[in-house]
Amino acid sequence: xxxxxxxxxxxxxxxxxxxxxxxxxxxxxxxxxxxxxxxxxxxxxxxxxxxxxxxxxxxxxxxxxxxxxxxxxxxxxxxxxxxxxxxxxxxxxxxxxxxxxxxxxxxxxxxxxxxxxxxxxxxxxxxxxxxxxxxxxxxxxxxxxxxxxxxxxxxxxxxxxxxxxxxxxxxxxxxxxxxxxxxxxxxxxxxxxxxxxxxxxxxxxxxxxxx
Amino acid sequence: xxxxxxxxxxxxxxxxxxxxxxxxxxxxxxxxxxxxxxxxxxxxxxxxxxxxxxxxxxxxxxxxxxxxxxxxxxxxxxxxxxxxxxxxxxxxxxxxxxxxxxxxxxxxxxxxxxxxxxxxxxxxxxxxxxxxxxxxxxxxxxxxxxxxxxxxxxxxxxxxxxxxxxxxxxxxxxxxxxxxxxxxxxxxxxxxxxxxxxxxxxxxxxxxxxx
Amino acid sequence: xxxxxxxxxxxxxxxxxxxxxxxxxxxxxxxxxxxxxxxxxxxxxxxxxxxxxxxxxxxxxxxxxxxxxxxxxxxxxxxxxxxxxxxxxxxxxxxxxxxxxxxxxxxxxxxxxxxxxxxxxxxxxxxxxxxxxxxxxxxxxxxxxxxxxxxxxxxxxxxxxxxxxxxxxxxxxxxxxxxxxxxxxxxxxxxxxxxxxxxxxxxxxxxxxxx
Amino acid sequence: xxxxxxxxxxxxxxxxxxxxxxxxxxxxxxxxxxxxxxxxxxxxxxxxxxxxxxxxxxxxxxxxxxxxxxxxxxxxxxxxxxxxxxxxxxxxxxxxxxxxxxxxxxxxxxxxxxxxxxxxxxxxxxxxxxxxxxxxxxxxxxxxxxxxxxxxxxxxxxxxxxxxxxxxxxxxxxxxxxxxxxxxxxxxxxxxxxxxxxxxxxxxxxxxxxx
Numbered sequence: 001x002x003x004x005x006x007x008x009x010x011x012x013x014x015x016x017x018x019x020x021x022x023x024x025x026x027x028x029x030x031x032x033x034x035x036x037x038x039x040x041x042x043x044x045x046x047x048x049x050x051x052x053x054x055x056x057x058x059x060x061x062x063x064x065x066x067x068x069x070x071x072x073x074x075x076x077x078x079x080x081x082x083x084x085x086x087x088x089x090x091x092x093x094x095x096x097x098x099x100x101x102x103x104x105x106x107x108x109x110x111x112x113x114x115x116x117x118x119x120x121x122x123x124x125x126x127x128x129x130x131x132x133x134x135x136x137x138x139x140x141x142x143x144x145x146x147x148x149x150x151x152x153x154x155x156x157x158x159x160x161x162x163x164x165x166x167x168x169x170x171x172x173x174x175x176x177x178x179x180x181x182x183x184x185x186x187x188x189x190x191x192x193x194x195x196x197x198x199x200x201x202x203x204x205x206x207x208x209x210x211x
Numbered sequence: 212x213x214x215x216x217x218x219x220x221x222x223x224x225x226x227x228x229x230x231x232x233x234x235x236x237x238x239x240x241x242x243x244x245x246x247x248x249x250x251x252x253x254x255x256x257x258x259x260x261x262x263x264x265x266x267x268x269x270x271x272x273x274x275x276x277x278x279x280x281x282x283x284x285x286x287x288x289x290x291x292x293x294x295x296x297x298x299x300x301x302x303x304x305x306x307x308x309x310x311x312x313x314x315x316x317x318x319x320x321x322x323x324x325x326x327x328x329x330x331x332x333x334x335x336x337x338x339x340x341x342x343x344x345x346x347x348x349x350x351x352x353x354x355x356x357x358x359x360x361x362x363x364x365x366x367x368x369x370x371x372x373x374x375x376x377x378x379x380x381x382x383x384x385x386x387x388x389x390x391x392x393x394x395x396x397x398x399x400x401x402x403x404x405x406x407x408x409x410x411x412x413x414x415x416x417x418x419x420x421x422x
Numbered sequence: 423x424x425x426x427x428x429x430x431x432x433x434x435x436x437x438x439x440x441x442x443x444x445x446x447x448x449x450x451x452x453x454x455x456x457x458x459x460x461x462x463x464x465x466x467x468x469x470x471x472x473x474x475x476x477x478x479x480x481x482x483x484x485x486x487x488x489x490x491x492x493x494x495x496x497x498x499x500x501x502x503x504x505x506x507x508x509x510x511x512x513x514x515x516x517x518x519x520x521x522x523x524x525x526x527x528x529x530x531x532x533x534x535x536x537x538x539x540x541x542x543x544x545x546x547x548x549x550x551x552x553x554x555x556x557x558x559x560x561x562x563x564x565x566x567x568x569x570x571x572x573x574x575x576x577x578x579x580x581x582x583x584x585x586x587x588x589x590x591x592x593x594x595x596x597x598x599x600x601x602x603x604x605x606x607x608x609x610x611x612x613x614x615x616x617x618x619x620x621x622x623x624x625x626x627x628x629x630x631x632x633x
Numbered sequence: 634x635x636x637x638x639x640x641x642x643x644x645x646x647x648x649x650x651x652x653x654x655x656x657x658x659x660x661x662x663x664x665x666x667x668x669x670x671x672x673x674x675x676x677x678x679x680x681x682x683x684x685x686x687x688x689x690x691x692x693x694x695x696x697x698x699x700x701x702x703x704x705x706x707x708x709x710x711x712x713x714x715x716x717x718x719x720x721x722x723x724x725x726x727x728x729x730x731x732x733x734x735x736x737x738x739x740x741x742x743x744x745x746x747x748x749x750x751x752x753x754x755x756x757x758x759x760x761x762x763x764x765x766x767x768x769x770x771x772x773x774x775x776x777x778x779x780x781x782x783x784x785x786x787x788x789x790x791x792x793x794x795x796x797x798x799x800x801x802x803x804x805x806x807x808x809x810x811x812x813x814x815x816x817x818x819x820x821x822x823x824x825x826x827x828x829x830x831x832x833x834x835x836x837x838x839x840x841x842x843x844x
Contacts, residue, residue, distance in 0.1 A: 018264065022234070023444070027548040027613035051605065053440065099545055104620050108542075109627055120319075122355055122384035123310055126238040132357045133383065144544055146554045172555065173544035183262065191238035198315050204415045204626045204837070205320055229686065233656070333777055333806035334732055337660040343779045344805065394684065402660035409737050415626070415837045416742055445655070449759045449824035473816065475651065521756055526831050531838055566755055568765045594766065595755035626837045 008034045008044055009057035011182050019098055020052040024193065028052065029099035030174070031077035034182050035087060041065040045083060047074025081152045082176060089159050092178035094185035099174035102196040107141050107169035109203075115140040115169075118195050126191045127166045128184060139192065140168040167192050219245045219255055220268035222393050230309055231263040235404065239263065240310035241385070242288035245393050246298060252276040256294060258285025292363045293387060300370045303389035305396035310385035313407040318352050318380035320414075326351040326380075329406050337402045338377045339395060350403065351379040378403050430456045430466055431479035433604050441520055442474040446615065450474065451521035452596070453499035456604050457509060463487040467505060469496025503574045504598060511581050514600035516607035521596035524618040529563050529591035531625075537562040537591075540617050548613045549588045550606060561614065562590040589614050641667045641677055642690035644815050652731055653685040657826065661685065662732035663807070664710035667815050668720060674698040678716060680707025714785045715809060722792050725811035727818035732807035735829040740774050740802035742836075748773040748802075751828050759824045760799045761817060772825065773801040800825050 012032050019025045030052060033045035044060045046052075061072030065088075067080040077083070083095040110116040118124065119136040127137065140158050145151040151170075158168065166188050167177030177192055179185035223243050230236045241263060244256035255271045257263075272283030276299075278291040288294070294306040321327040329335065330347040338348065351369050356362040362381075369379065377399050378388030388403055390396030434454050441447045452474060455467035466482045468474075483494030487510075489502040499505070505517040532538040540546065541558040549559065562580050567573040573592075580590065588610050589599030599614055601607030645665050652658045663685060666678035677693045679685075694705030698721075700713040710716070716728040743749040751757065752769040760770065773791050778784040784803075791801065799821050800810030810825055812818030 023616070026616045027545060027609050029545060029548060029613075051608070099616075101616065101619050101623060104543065104545070105624055105627060108624070120383050121315065122381065123238060123240060123315070126240060133355050134357075144555050146556075170544065172542050186262070187238050191240075194234070194237045194310075194312065197312050200623070200627060201312060201411070202316055202319070205316060205411060331805050332737065333803070334660060334662060334737070337662060344777050345779075397684070398660050402662075405656070405659045405732075405734065408734050412734060412833070413738055413741070416738060416833060445827070448827045449756060449820050451756060451759060451824075473819070521827075523827065523830050523834060526754065526756070527835055527838060530835070566766050568767075592755070594753050622834070622838060 006057070008036060008182065009060050012044065012046070012060060013055045013057050015096070015182065015186055016046070016052045016055040019096075019189075020055075022100075022193075024098040024100040025052040026099070031079055031083070031097050032095070033077075033080075033083040033087075034094040034185075035092075036062060042070065043083065043087065045076050045080055047072070048077050050074075078148065081148055082155060085152055085156060085159075086176065086178045089156065089163075090178055091180070092185070093180045094182040095176065095178040096185050096189045097174060097176050098189065098193065100193055100196070102200045103169055103175040103193065104172055106196045106200055107171045107173065107175075109200075111141050111143070111171045113141075116199070118199065121195060121198070123191050123194055126187055128179065128188070129164075138162055138165060140165060142168055142170050144171045144173045217268070219247060219393065220271050223255065223257070223271060224266045224268050226307070226393065226397055227257070227263045227266040230307075230400075231266075233311075233404075235309040235311040236263040237310070242290055242294070242308050243306070244288075244291075244294040244298075245305040245396075246303075247273060253281065254294065254298065256287050256291055258283070259288050261285075289359065292359055293366060296363055296367055296370075297387065297389045300367065301374075301389055302391070303396070304391045305393040306387065306389040307396050307400045308385060308387050309400065309404065311404055311407070313411045314380055314386040314404065315383055317407045317411055318382045318384065318386075320411075322352050322354070322382045324352075327410070329410065332406060332409070334402050334405055337398055339390065339399070340375075349373055349376060351376060353379055353381050355382045355384045428479070430458060430604065431482050434466065434468070434482060435477045435479050437518070437604065437608055438468070438474045438477040441518075441611075442477075444522075444615075446520040446522040447474040448521070453501055453505070453519050454517070455499075455502075455505040455509075456516040456607075457514075458484060464492065465505065465509065467498050467502055469494070470499050472496075500570065503570055504577060507574055507578055507581075508598065508600045511578065512585075512600055513602070514607070515602045516604040517598065517600040518607050518611045519596060519598050520611065520615065522615055522618070524622045525591055525597040525615065526594055528618045528622055529593045529595065529597075531622075533563050533565070533593045535563075538621070540621065543617060543620070545613050545616055548609055550601065550610070551586075560584055560587055562587060564590055564592050566593045566595045639690070641669060641815065642693050645677065645679070645693060646688045646690050648729070648815065648819055649679070649685045649688040652729075652822075653688075655733075655826075657731040657733040658685040659732070664712055664716070664730050665728070666710075666713075666716040666720075667727040667818075668725075669695060675703065676716065676720065678709050678713055680705070681710050683707075711781065714781055715788060718785055718789055718792075719809065719811045722789065723796075723811055724813070725818070726813045727815040728809065728811040729818050729822045730807060730809050731822065731826065733826055733829070735833045736802055736808040736826065737805055739829045739833055740804045740806065740808075742833075744774050744776070744804045746774075749832070751832065754828060754831070756824050756827055759820055761812065761821070762797075771795055771798060773798060775801055775803050777804045777806045 028049050031046045036042040061074050061076050062070050063076050086092040086095045116139050122133045124130050124135045177188040239260050242257045247253040261270050272285050272287050273281050297303040297306045327350050333344045335341050335346045388399040450471050453468045458464040464484050483496050483498050484492050485498050508514040508517045538561050544555045546552050546557045599610040661682050664679045669675040683692050694707050694709050695703050696709050697703050719725040719728045749772050755766045757763050757768045810821040812821050
């Protein structure tokens with residue numbers, strides 16, 4: 001297990017630095033986790049307030065199913081409960097949360113509709129279980145909330161209504177996505193961030209006449 | 212031949228990582244190929260579903276003219292038939308396919324015209340056989356399709372009508388381009404991606420008054 | 423102290439190169455400082471006119487509370503007085519000044535209001551002392567001025583009226599921010615640059631209809 | 634002299650790779666030069682058609698005042714005459730030419746005015762001889778032309794009318810700038826590219842109401 005933990009830590013650190021380079025987790029924002037073992041349950045997660053551009057493996061902590069630290073010296077992310085929720089309800093093996101410019105913008109511009117339908121893009125096929133660009137993906141938007149218990153409740157309610165989603169937006173906050181493992185979660189993150197940028201830029205372009 | 216294969220693999224891997232850094236092949240999207248030998252025909256191509264940011268030479272496979280794997284352990288890209296078509300019809304020695312934000316957008320915004328005319332840009336001179344910025348380049352847009360046989364047929368029909376194109380867009384999917392060798396294909400890709408960004412951004416700017 | 427100075431120089435150089443990579447300090451623009459000791463007062467600051475992409479530790483100088491060089495061979499930044507002001511009035515341990523595209527633009531577009539209110543973003547929580555996205559942050563905009571004494575006076579007056587700000591914009595010039603130490607100053611910089619980009623891009627998106 | 638040449642080659646190669654990373658010289662576009670010695674006159678310049686992302690020192694050639702190769706095996710850039718013109722008329726020690734998205738766009742959008750006035754930006758102070766943001770900089774736009782003799786003539790006429798410019802745009806082609814040495818030319822390039830991006834983005838933002 002120690003061996004696996006080290007590999008996972010290394011992968012998480014590499015992912016984090018890559019997302020930082022893209023500007024998706026500036027200012028110590030964002031947090032990442034991966035399940036290390038299911039029985040006993042153990043999840044590695046970034047400590048709170050870390051600079052993701054210089055993330056180090058020993059800046060992760062391990063938590064149990066209640067979010068209590070079982071190993072490591074930092075304080076787990078304040079949003080650990082959302083990670084544990086995705087693991088429990090969506091059978092996620094890894095959960096990634098970013099604060100990008102486009103997710104922040106789209107989560108606000110479409111908040112009135114409670115989410116955004118994304119369809120017709122080849123990129124959607126990279127989402128687990130999707131086999132055609134004609135797929136219609138619902139990306140829910142949840143109102144941001146500093147009360148973590150209430151926020152987890154709102155997300156859990158949404159997930160029970162939309163069990164097939166691959167992620168969700170917190171309004172003016174950022175994107176949550178997950179996967180069976182880190183590789184799949186990374187793929188989902190890149191796809192959703194890409195699609196949010198396409199949607200955001202298309203808003204301007206559609207309002208102008210063709211050149 | 213083995214020596215050449217290794218060099219080509221190394222080049223393909225470097226190209227792929229570079230395109231990933233630019234955000235042109237996020238979420239395991241995109242695929243790249245290069246002809247290793249003509250007789251017997253052998254083409255190296257990326258396996259399906261690879262993270263292009265950590266692409267390794269041994270993640271490529273070799274296929275024959277029918278797309279059957281002759282060497283390597285992965286499954287070749289699902290779009291191998293499009294690569295083989297460009298090799299056969301356009302005498303391509305290398306084929307590159309990306310999913311960038313701008314190609315995705317432009318392929319949709321101009322789909323109604325079946326393509327987009329690009330003219331008047333100095334950058335066009337980097338396309339093989341073009342000697343003046345006054346050149347008019349037609350970049351066709353093909354409707355996206357999950358039926359690969361039908362899609363290959365549509366592209367083949369287009370190529371027979373427009374034999375001089377340097378690439379084409381699949382609607383809401385991405386860009387295909389090619390060259391006599393990898394260096395030329397890379398040049399064509401960078402030029403077309405650049406021009407699509409210029410065209411996309413100019414749409415907004417043209418709709419506003421000069422500052 | 424020497425040891426601390428060397429660590430600080432290394433950190434400042436790394437920060438500077440990172441900001442250069444993001445395009446925030448192109449063309450030798452921007453300057454960075456950090457307090458090395460309080461008694462006697464000693465601040466490390468970038469020399470004037472340096473290329474931030476190839477910044478080296480020995481290109482920093484040390485100055486006293488009057489901005490006079492006490493160690494190092496370069497000429498301190500022409501804006502050293504603004505750094506010393508932030509140290510004195512805001513108890514800053516580090517001061518960062520960038521010239522980004524978005525800060526330049528927003529500082530001009532909102533100059534008529536003397537600043538810009540930023541509220542409702544989760545990212546605001548990364549600013550020291552802010553605990554909710556509902557926080558309302560005032561980012562003042564000061565008219566640019568080549569008379570450094572007059573400019574320092576204008577900033578000092580603003581700081582006495584708005585002692586809780588985390589930074590300010592100089593019109594068509596750039597962003598100043600600071601923190602207790604370099605890590606906090608870096609966090610504040612990334613957060614404010616991020617929010618300025620979100621605000622700038624949202625201006626276009628809000629003027630168009632939803633897709 | 635050999636020693637100096639090697640240093641200059643190394644610097645040119647580093648600059649070129651950095652500009653490539655920013656997307657300013659994609660698709661083998663752009664060319665860079667630096668004067669190695671004045672008597673006898675010798676200028677190092679990039680060969681034609683090079684991938685700037687993998688530029689190597691031995692891909693430069695040396696030319697004399699007529700543009701004839703005196704050392705090196707490649708063919709000098711087709712635009713060598715424009716470099717020699719800037720050296721002769723503007724006393725340039727280094728000349729840099731890029732094809733960025735924003736310079737391509739702005740050179741077209743403002744072509745009707747024959748150039749663009751840039752004023753009021755602190756960044757202007759990084760241009761040699763400019764001491765205040767209130768400076769008004771004229772950036773001329775010359776119609777693109779494949780006839781190099783005619784193009785050089787048009788640029789020379791413009792330079793005789795506007796001897797104080799720090800660069801110029803070729804319409805739908807790109808930016809030329811220069812400096813006493815490579816460091817100054819690099820500074821001028823980054824400043825002008827930055828300002829063109831600010832001007833381009835401000836066009837959209839100004840057309841919309843404040844958020």
